[in-house]
Structure formats: C-alpha cells, structure tokens
Amino acid sequence: MGITPLQLFLQQLTNGLTLGSIYALIALGYTMIYGVIQLINFAHGEVFMVGAYLACSLLIVVSAAIPGLPWVVTLLLCGLGAMAACGLLGIAIERAAYRPIRQAPRLNALITAIGLSFLLQNVIMLIYGATDLQVPSPVPMVRWNVGGITVTVMQLVIWTSGAGLMLGLHVLVMSTRLGKAMRATAQDLTACALLGIPVGRIIATTFAIGSALAAMGGMLFAFHYGTINFHDGYLVGLKAFTAAVLGGIGNIPGAMVGGLVLGLLEGLGAGYLSAQWKNVFAFAILVVLLLCKPTGLLGERVADRA
Amino acid sequence: MQPAVLNRRILKWSLGAAAALLLPLINPNPYHLDVLTTALLYGLLALGLNLIVGLTGVLHLGYAAFFAIGAYTYGLLSIRLGCPFWLGWIPSAAVAGLFGVALGVPALRVRGDYLAIVTLGFGEIVRITLTNLDRFTGGPNGLVGIAHPVLWTPRGAMDFGVASMPYYYLVCVATALAAGLSVRLSRSRIGRAWIAIREDELAASCAGVPVLELKLAAQGCGGAIAGVAGAIFAAKQGAITPDSFDFILSVMVLAMVVLGGLGSIRGAVIGALLLGSLPELLRGFEQYRMLIFGLSMIIVMRLRPQGLFGGFQRGSRNAAA
Numbered sequence: 001m002g003i004t005p006l007q008l009f010l011q012q013l014t015n016g017l018t019l020g021s022i023y024a025l026i027a028l029g030y031t032m033i034y035g036v037i038q039l040i041n042f043a044h045g046e047v048f049m050v051g052a053y054l055a056c057s058l059l060i061v062v063s064a065a066i067p068g069l070p071w072v073v074t075l076l077l078c079g080l081g082a083m084a085a086c087g088l089l090g091i092a093i094e095r096a097a098y099r100p101i102r103q104a105p106r107l108n109a110l111i112t113a114i115g116l117s118f119l120l121q122n123v124i125m126l127i128y129g130a131t132d133l134q135v136p137s138p139v140p141m142v143r144w145n146v147g148g149i150t151v152t153v154m155q156l157v158i159w160t161s162g163a164g165l166m167l168g169l170h171v172l173v174m175s176t177r178l179g180k181a182m183r184a185t186a187q188d189l190t191a192c193a194l195l196g197i198p199v200g201r202i203i204a205t206t207f208a209i210g211s212a213l214a215a216m217g218g219m220l221f222a223f224h225y226g227t228i229n230f231h232d233g234y235l236v237g238l239k240a241f242t243a244a245v246l247g248g249i250g251n252i253p254g255a256m257v258g259g260l261v262l263g264l265l266e267g268l269g270a271g272y273l274s275a276q277w278k279n280v281f282a283f284a285i286l287v288v289l290l291l292c293k294p295t296g297l298l299g300e301r302v303a304d305r306a
Numbered sequence: 307m308q309p310a311v312l313n314r315r316i317l318k319w320s321l322g323a324a325a326a327l328l329l330p331l332i333n334p335n336p337y338h339l340d341v342l343t344t345a346l347l348y349g350l351l352a353l354g355l356n357l358i359v360g361l362t363g364v365l366h367l368g369y370a371a372f373f374a375i376g377a378y379t380y381g382l383l384s385i386r387l388g389c390p391f392w393l394g395w396i397p398s399a400a401v402a403g404l405f406g407v408a409l410g411v412p413a414l415r416v417r418g419d420y421l422a423i424v425t426l427g428f429g430e431i432v433r434i435t436l437t438n439l440d441r442f443t444g445g446p447n448g449l450v451g452i453a454h455p456v457l458w459t460p461r462g463a464m465d466f467g468v469a470s471m472p473y474y475y476l477v478c479v480a481t482a483l484a485a486g487l488s489v490r491l492s493r494s495r496i497g498r499a500w501i502a503i504r505e506d507e508l509a510a511s512c513a514g515v516p517v518l519e520l521k522l523a524a525q526g527c528g529g530a531i532a533g534v535a536g537a538i539f540a541a542k543q544g545a546i547t548p549d550s551f552d553f554i555l556s557v558m559v560l561a562m563v564v565l566g567g568l569g570s571i572r573g574a575v576i577g578a579l580l581l582g583s584l585p586e587l588l589r590g591f592e593q594y595r596m597l598i599f600g601l602s603m604i605i606v607m608r609l610r611p612q613g614l615f616g617g618f619q620r621g622s623r624n625a626a627a
Contacts, residue, residue, distance in 0.1 A: 040422075097604055104611035107365065111564045112607045114557050118600025126593060238430075238553070245423055280434045283427040290424050291412050 007148040012271035013264065018155045018224065020263020021162030025217035026240035027247070027255040028169065029210025035186040035250035036206045037102070042113035043093060044214060045237015046120035047086055049230060051215025052222040053124055055082040056135050063138070074138045075157065075223075082219050083212035090211025091204050099200070117233070124230040132227045139223060158220045165216060166256050169209070173252060182206060186250065239266075242286050247297050257297055326478050330471050339470035343542070345582030346477040347535055352562040352574040353484045354531030359560065360569035361492060362524040363504030364414070365422040368429025369559050372529040374436060374551035376402040376536025381449040381546055382442070391455035391541045398537035399530040406529025410522045429556050436548040448547030452540050466541070473542045480538060481575065484531050488571045491527070500524055501569070565606060567613030576614065 003011075026048050033041045058078040062069065069077075097112050139154045173179035185192045185202045193199045221236065222228040239262065247258025262282060269281040289297075330339055351373060358366050376398040383389035383397060413424045436443045443449065454466040455476065466472040491497045499520050502510040511517045540546050562581045566573025584602070588595035606614070 097608075100608050101611060104607070105568075107359075107560075107564050107568070108607045108611050111561050112604050114561055115600040115603030115607070118596050119604070122594075122597040122600065126597070234553075238426075241423075242427075245420075276438050277434070280431055280438070283430045283434075287424050287427040287431070290416055290420050290427075 003148065008271065009268075010147075010149050012267045014149055014151060014155065014267075015271075016264035016267020017260065018158050018263070019266060020243075020260035021158050022217045022221050022224075022236075022259075023240050023243045023263050024256045024259025025162055025165060025213045025220070026236065027244040027259045028166070028252065029214045030241050030244040031247070031249055031252060031255040032182075032206050032210045034244070035252070036182065036203055037098075037189070038250075039098065039106070039109050040113070040241070040249075041098075041207075041210075042110065042237070042241075043097075043116035043120065044210070045233035045235075045240065046117050047089060047093075047211045047233075048214040048218040048221070048236060048240070049228070049233030050089060050120055050124060051082045051086045051211075051218030052228045052232070053128055053133065053218075053230075054085050054215065055079065055219035056133060056222055056228065058082060059136070059138055071138045071140060078138070079161070079216055079219050082215040086215030086218075087208035087212040090207035090209075093211075094204050094207040099203075121230050121233065128230065130230065132229045133222075135222045135226050135228060137223045137226055154224050158224060161216065161220065165213060169213070169252065172209075178202075178205065239282065242282060246286060246289060248295050254297060261297070323482070326482075327475075330474055334471070336470040339474045341583050341586040342579075343470065343474045343477050345579045346474075346481050347539060348559065348562060348582035349575040349578035350477065350481045350484055350535040350538075351532055351559045352566070352578040353481065353488050353571065354528040354535070355559050356528075356563050356566075356569065356571065356574040357488065357491070357500070357531070358524050358528040360563055360574065361497060361500040361504060362521055363507075364521055364524065365425070366525075366528075367422050367426035367553075367556055367560065368432070369425075369528070369532060370551040370553070370555040371429040371432035372402040372406060372532035373536045373539070373555070374432055374548070375405050375529075376533030377540040377546050377551070378436060378443060378449065378536075379533065380537035381452045381540045384453045384540075385449060385451060388453070391453065391537070394541075395534050395537035399533040402533025402536065403526045403530030406525035406527075407522050410525040414518060414521050414525075426553065426556075429553060433548050433551055433553075436551070443548070446548065448545060449540070450545045452544050452546065454544060455541050468544075473538075477538060480534060484534075485571055485575060488574075492569075492571065496520065496523065504569070561603060565603070565613055567615040570613065570615040573613055573615030 026044065029044050029047070030041065033039055033044070055078045058081045059074065062074050062077050093116060097116055098109060101108050101112060137154065139152075139157055142153050144151045171179075173182060181192070181197050181202050182205070184195075184197060185199050185206075189199055192202075217240075218228075221232075240259065243258040243262040244255045245258070246262055247254025247256070265285060266278050266282055269278045273281065329342075333339075351369070354372075355366065355369050358364050358369075376395075379398040379401045380389075380391070380394040383394045384391070409425075409428055413421060413428070416424055437446050439445070454468075455472070457464045457466070457472070464472075466476075492501070499510065499515045502513070502515055503517055503520060507517060539550075543550075558581065559578075562577040563574050564577075565581060566575070566577025581599075584599055585595055588598055591598065
C-alpha cells in the first residue's frame with residue numbers, strides 16, 4: 001500500500017512534534033536561566049545528557065529491585081529520580097561555578113560553561129564508557145496505525161509528559177509566590193535584592209527547575225531512540241538553544257513554541273528536503289530570523305547589553 | 307620611544323626568537339615538536355580571534371569557519387590546479403578575510419548575545435555545507451592528497467613531507483609575523499579605534515569612529531589570519547575533513563583568548579600554548595586528562611577572571627563583548 005502525500009505530511013508532523021517536545025523541555029532551561037541572570041548556560045546540554053544516563057541507570061536498578069512493576073510506575077520512578085538528581089546537579093553547578101564569577105565579565109561565564117561541559121562529559125565517560133549505551137525501553141513497543149500514520153506508545157508518553165510539565169511550569173511561574181519572585185528577578189535583579197527577595201535562592205531554584213526539565217528531556221530522548229552517548233549533549237543542547245532563541249530567549253512560552261517549531265521544521269525538512277541538510281536548515285532559519293526579527297518569535301526586547 | 311625601552315624590547319624579541327629557533331635542536335623529539343607545532347597553530351588562530359574578540363569586543367563563536375575556509379581554499383587550489391603552498395596561502399587568506407567581511411555585513415546589525423548566536427550559526431552552516439557539498443569538497447571524507455610545501459634550496463627541492471621540524475619553523479614564523487602585525491595594529495589609529503569600540507561603542511561612534519567599517523575590518527583581518535592558519539594546517543596534514551573544524555574548535559580558540567586575557571597579544575599566544583599542549587602534557591593521565599582540562603578552565607576563571615595577562619581594567623558593563 002502506497003503512502004499518500006497527506007499521510008506522509010502527517011507522519012513527518014508526528015515525528016516533528018515528538019522531537020519538538022524534547023527540544024522544548026531542554027530549551028526551557030536555557031531560557032529560564034537566561035531570563036534570570038542573562039547567562040547562556042552552555043553546560044545545559046550536558047545536564048540533559050547526564051539526566052539521560054541517570055534515568056537509564058535507575059531503570060536497571062528499579063526493574064531489578066521490584067520486578068513486575070507496571071511500566072508507567074517504572075517510568076515515573078525513573079523520571080522523578082533523574083529530575084531530582086539533575087535538579088541538585090543544577091544547584092551545585094550554580095553554586096560552585098557560576099555564583100563566584102557573577103560579577104566578572106560575561107565571557108568568563110561562557111568559558112566556565114565550556115569547562116563544565118568537558119568535566120561532565122568526561123565524568124560520564126569514565127563511569128559508563130565511551131561507547132553508545134543501549135537502553136532497553138520500559139515502554140511497550142506497541143505501534144498503532146491511525147489512518148496510515150504510525151504512532152508509538154513512547155510518542156504518546158513524550159507528548160503527554162512534555163505537555164504536562166510545560167503546563168505545570170506555566171502554573172508555577174504565573175501563579176505561585178515563587179514564580180512571581182522569579183519573574184521579578186528576571187526583570188530587575190538588583191531591585192529584587194533591595195526589596196528583600198532572596199535572589200540567590202531564586203537563581204538556584206531556577207537552575208534546579210531548568211535542569212530537572214532537561215533531565216526529563218534526556219530520559220525521553222534515551223528511551224525514544226534506545227541509545228545514548230556522552231557526546232549527545234552537545235548537538236541536542238545546541239538545537240535546544242536554537243529553539244530557545246527562535247522563541248525569543250528569556251521568554252518561557254517562547255521556548256515551548258520555539259522547541260515545537262524547530263522540531264516540526266526538522267521533521268518536515270528531513271522528510272521533504274534531505275536528512276543531510278536538516279541541520280543547515282535549522283541554523284539558516286535561525287540566522288535569517290535573528291537578522292530580520294532579532295527578538296525571536298515571541299520575544300519582546302533585544303538583549304542589547306553591549 | 308626611549309632607547310632603553312626599545313633595546314629591552316629588541317632583547318626580549320631576539321631572546322624569544324633564539325629560544326624558538328634552538329628548541330628543535332636541543333629536543334628533536336618529533337612528537338614533542340608536533341605537539342608544539344599544533345599549539346603554535348592554535349596561537350596563530352588565537353591571535354586572529356584576539357583582534358575580533360579581544361580588541362574590538364565582538365563575540366565570535368564561529369571562528370573555526372574561517373580556518374575551514376582557508377584550509378579548503380588551499381586544499382582545492384592544490385588538488386585542482388596544482389597550486390604550490392607559497393602561492394596558495396595568499397588566496398586562502400583573501401577568501402577567508404572576505405568571508406569575514408561578508409558575514410559581518412548582515413551579522414553586525416545584531417548585537418550582544420544574538421551576534422554570538424549568529425556567528426555560531428554561521429560556523430555550523432559552513433561545516434555542514436562542507437560536509438554535504440560532496441562534488442566540490444569530498445563530503446565527509448574531505449580532501450585528500452593536498453601538496454606539502456616545497457622549499458627551493460640551492461641544493462635542490464626540499465619537500466616538507468611529513469617531517470615535524472619544517473612545519474614547526476613555518477608555524478613559528480607565521481605566528482611571530484601575526485604577533486608583530488597585531489602589536490603594530492593595536493597601537494595604530496585603527497587599533498585604538500577598535501579598543502574604543504570595545505570599551506564603549508556609543509561613545510566611540512559619537513567621537514566620530516566609523517564603528518561598522520572598523521568592525522568589518524577586524525573581522526576581515528581576523529578571518530585572513532585564520533585563513534593562513536588553515537592553509538598551513540591543510541599543507542601539514544595533507545588531508546582535511548570537515549570534522550576538524552567543529553564548534554569545539556571555535557570554543558577552544560575563544561577559551562585561549564579569554565584565558566590569556568582579552569586583548570593581550572602575548573596572552574593569546576601563551577593561552578594557546580597552554581591549552582593547546584595541556585591535553586598532550588596530561589597524556590600520562592590518559593582517562594582523566596579532559597576532566598582535568600575542564601576543571602582547570604573553571605578554576606582559572608574563578609581565581610583570575612581577567613585572564614592570565616589581562617591588563618585592562620574592564621567594568622562588567624562593557625565586558626559582555
């Protein structure tokens with residue numbers, strides 16, 4: 001049976017949406033951290049990678065310790081464990097690496113981030129080895145055929161968890177005291193400190209939330225593709241960063257939209273143009289967008305700090 | 307200039323030159339020379355990037371692209387036209403410099419962090435284009451069979467081949483020339499204008515400095531130096547693949563400039579020598595070397611935020627580059 005053009009389009013859309021949900025989860029960390037302290041945390045991609053490895057280890061531990069657990073519970077345990085661990089990692093990174101140099105020139109933070117990337121990559125490589133880690137997916141390998149389009153259970157898991165986390169984050173940022181403090185800190189850090197908002201704790205919390213979301217992205221990525229390597233943080237991180245800029249860096253709904261748009265563009269680009277050029281496609285769109293509309297899709301103001 | 311100062315400077319340069327010239331004779335270990343050659347080639351790149359990031363304050367995250375363009379220009383000229391190295395490095399410099407200016411025209415309209423991202427995108431686009439344009443660039447396998455430099459001596463032609471020593475001297479000369487050029491440039495009218503732009507772009511433009519033109523000039527000069535480095539790299543390796551010019555290389559060169567101290571010329575060279583040879587010096591620790599490498603970058607930034615040789619007092623407002 002041949003595939004009609006509409007089916008092909010919808011299939012690429014499905015794949016793009018899956019990838020886009022993962023990008024969006026990671027992009028949120030970039031954008032939240034940038035929003036609060038105007039720092040491009042280039043080590044964020046490595047946090048994603050660490051999260052993926054932690055989730056895989058947890059999966060092995062959990063399925064060995066409590067056999068016969070429903071897969072949803074296993075998945076939940078892995079996800080929560082990886083998120084908690086990476087949240088702590090995020091706090092540790094902020095405390096140990098970024099906080100001492102907050103007053104220094106911003107390029108220093110960039111170099112520190114690069115150092116952190118090397119550090120995290122090599123710690124993981126020393127623990128797990130340099131080869132690809134094969135991940136046995138806990139999710140049943142069921143494929144549904146919906147009008148000629150293949151949808152897997154894993155894709156459903158990615159969409160629901162992505163949407164759920166983004167909704168949760170939206171509620172947290174828009175309607176809690178903590179969220180209000182975060183938004184205020186993003187607007188004016190000094191004024192917040194003067195008003196008695198514990199900015200140090202707010203920044204640490206932002207790192208924790210962003211890193212936890214990246215860990216979730218890592219777990220979904222590893223279980224979806226069935227393999228993870230200590231190098232993977234770099235390219236996925238770069239793509240997620242692109243997504244954050246696409247949506248307007250510092251803007252939380254922007255990161256969600258940017259992630260989905262980039263995922264869709266990549267899915268469609270890989271399907272219709274050529275898989276080889278999909279990365280050029282992504283970056284070219286980014287460059288053109290920045291030149292024509294430098295604030296990103298949903299951004300408000302340019303980061304014009306010379 | 308005071309004669310005493312001049313004399314001391316001549317003494318310093320000649321001592322440095324003598325040390326560089328004698329080193330291969332004292333320690334002719336080809337492996338050590340090779341490591342040093344690579345580190346010096348990084349030094350050449352760091353000097354070029356120092357003009358863009360260090361002096362002008364334009365944060366560039368795609369510098370490896372200029373290196374790649376230089377390498378591919380000489381590689382293609384050598385393979386297709388049989389162009390010798392001594393001619394080939396000139397178009398390499400010119401093409402890479404032109405790319406720098408051409409990229410600058412649209413990119414310099416955006417500022418701050420967005421400029422960093424545009425340059426990063428440019429670097430990735432160049433690398434992926436080189437990978438995918440199979441017909442011209444050999445795709446992922448790259449270019450093979452690039453001619454090594456041949457020196458015409460009274461005793462006949464001397465092919466550099468795969469020996470270490472000639473390349474060491476070649477890179478030494480190129481780095482010294484680039485360092486000399488950087489020193490002259492940074493003290494010239496143009497160099498002072500670059501520093502003015504870095505310190506306060508608005509004030510510079512109000513004082514009549516043609517900001518855009520000078521930023522383009524910095525990109526052109528920096529690009530041309532990377533182009534020369536690329537030509538030397540291609541001639542030394544004999545074969546190049548797009549993988550040699552990835553984002554990590556751009557980042558490493560930037561780390562060298564920042565580690566040495568933004569705007570400091572000897573800082574750029576010493577930063578490159580340190581970071582370029584550190585992974586090899588740590589080879590005894592094999593597994594842990596990249597870990598130590600990353601850790602040392604974090605520690606230096608924490609203990610000496612202005613870099614090893616950063617002399618300028620820079621306020622954090624202007625430090626974003």
